[in-house]
Amino acid sequence: MRIETLNLKNFKVFKDARIGSIPAFCVVVGANGTGKSTLFDTFGFLKDCLTYNVSVALQKRGGFSQVVTRGAGDDADIVIELQYRMEIEGYERLVTYRLEIGQEKNKPVVNRELLRYKRSSYGSPFNFLNFSKGKGYAINNEEDFKASDKELTREQQSLDGTDILAIKGLGQFQRFKAANAFRQMIENWHVSDFHIDAARGSKDVTGYAEHLSQRGDNLQLIANSLYENDRKTFERILQAMKERVPGIGDITPESTSDGRLLLKFRDGAFQDPFIDRYVSDGTIKMFAYLVLLYDPKPHPLLCIEEPENQLYPQLMTELAEEFRGYSNRGGQVFVSTHSPDFLNAAKLEEVFWLVKQDGYTEIRRAADDPQLQAYMEDGGQMGWLWKHGFFPGADPR
Numbered sequence: 091m092r093i094e095t096l097n098l099k100n101f102k103v104f105k106d107a108r109i110g111s112i113p114a115f116c117v118v119v120g121a122n123g124t125g126k127s128t129l130f131d132t133f134g135f136l137k138d139c140l141t142y143n144v145s146v147a148l149q150k151r152g153g154f155s156q157v158v159t160r161g162a163g164d165d166a167d168i169v170i171e172l173q174y175r176m177e178i179e180g181y182e183r184l185v186t187y188r189l190e191i192g193q194e195k196n197k198p199v200v201n202r203e204l205l206r207y208k209r210s211s212y213g214s215p216f217n218f219l220n221f222s223k224g225k226g227y228a229i230n231n232e233e234d235f236k237a238s239d240k241e242l243t244r245e246q247q248s249l250d251g252t253d254i255l256a257i258k259g260l261g262q263f264q265r266f267k268a269a270n271a272f273r274q275m276i277e278n279w280h281v282s283d284f285h286i287d288a289a290r291g292s293k294d295v296t297g298y299a300e301h302l303s304q305r306g307d308n309l310q311l312i313a314n315s316l317y318e319n320d321r322k323t324f325e326r327i328l329q330a331m332k333e334r335v336p337g338i339g340d341i342t343p344e345s346t347s348d349g350r351l352l353l354k355f356r357d358g359a360f361q362d363p364f365i366d367r368y369v370s371d372g373t374i375k376m377f378a379y380l381v382l383l384y385d386p387k388p389h390p391l392l393c394i395e396e397p398e399n400q401l402y403p404q405l406m407t408e409l410a411e412e413f414r415g416y417s418n419r420g421g422q423v424f425v426s427t428h429s430p431d432f433l434n435a436a437k438l439e440e441v442f443w444l445v446k447q448d449g450y451t452e453i454r455r456a457a458d459d460p461q462l463q464a465y466m467e468d469g470g471q472m473g474w475l476w477k478h479g480f481f482p483g484a485d486p487r
Contacts, residue, residue, distance in 0.1 A: 117440050125444055126426040136189070188206075293308065392413075441457075
């Protein structure tokens with residue numbers, strides 16, 4: 091499943107913004123304060139709404155008043171709508187999910203939640219899930235969707251509250267196929283909040299973790315699991331490290347006498363390995379990214395903010411290649427960056443930029459700009475063009 095379109099209304103700086111024709115590898119640039127983190131937080135917000143509920147997701151961000159766009163009005167709804175492609179009963183369909191969140195008596199309310207797609211190549215999309223304020227219906231015989239002459243069965247449902255997503259409850263059941271697939275997709279999104287300090291040092295050897303955490307604080311545990319249970323994947327990661335980071339000879343997880351895990355890095359110039367406490371930030375970060383990108387059960391969506399931090403500029407091309415490789419294997423990757431070197435590795439159709447005007451942000455697609463297209467056809471590079479002010483409205487000055 092790949093997200094193709096995202097529409098935002100009254101979500102922080104995005105009063106009414108749209109990003110369309112989203113590629114599998116999407117690079118976002120913009121000045122500080124234009125909303126790059128907010129754009130990525132759209133995915134984090136939806137995941138929090140699903141994992142907890144809408145009230146908790148809003149509270150984590152300061153409450154409804156801090157999330158709704160300033161000046162939108164007391165009766166304004168926060169609207170998030172995304173379109174993505176998925177296979178349903180042997181057919182690939184463009185599915186639309188729309189969420190409208192408002193307030194009643196100072197409490198968040200899901201005013202509308204829709205999941206829809208077309209039954210055939212013609213006609214209007216059909217609502218397979220339609221809820222408002224905790225009540226609604228879902229279609230439970232979606233296997234009949236391709237036969238337009240068959241009647242679809244609506245199953246009426248009531249949720250436990252008006253701030254709960256219908257896909258949270260109904261998505262647990264296979265008979266609600268679209269809701270089930272969408273729930274699984276959101277649950278497996280990875281919105282990175284990587285911290286070098288959290289990734290360093292010894293960690294408890296006990297515990298279970300299937301994926302690298304958002305903060306990277308279980309890096310040793312994941313590396314050890316791969317080392318012991320999936321040596322082929324671990325060797326692929328190690329080989330990529332050797333190719334990307336000069337001097338790396340070997341990486342091994344090692345248990346300590348007190349039941350802790352360490353990562354040991356061997357430099358080709360030295361006989362004794364270094365524990366990760368003494369390895370550069372860039373080396374740790376690159377290893378963590380590779381562990382994430384070569385996950386045996388990859389995430390359908392990755393959001394990575396400013397991967398260039400702590401990394402040498404010369405590594406930007408290689409890192410962009412790794413992200414693009416992940417997207418070519420079926421995942422989708424969103425990356426925000428301030429690095430011209432990283433941007434130089436991006437293609438015209440992969441780049442979007444944010445422009446903030448009168449307090450609100452709009453999203454522009456590089457491929458839609460004739461001047462940028464002409465420069466790229468003449469052999470230009472995106473990073474050079476961005477650095478020298480050829481992205482209209484992007485320069486904060």
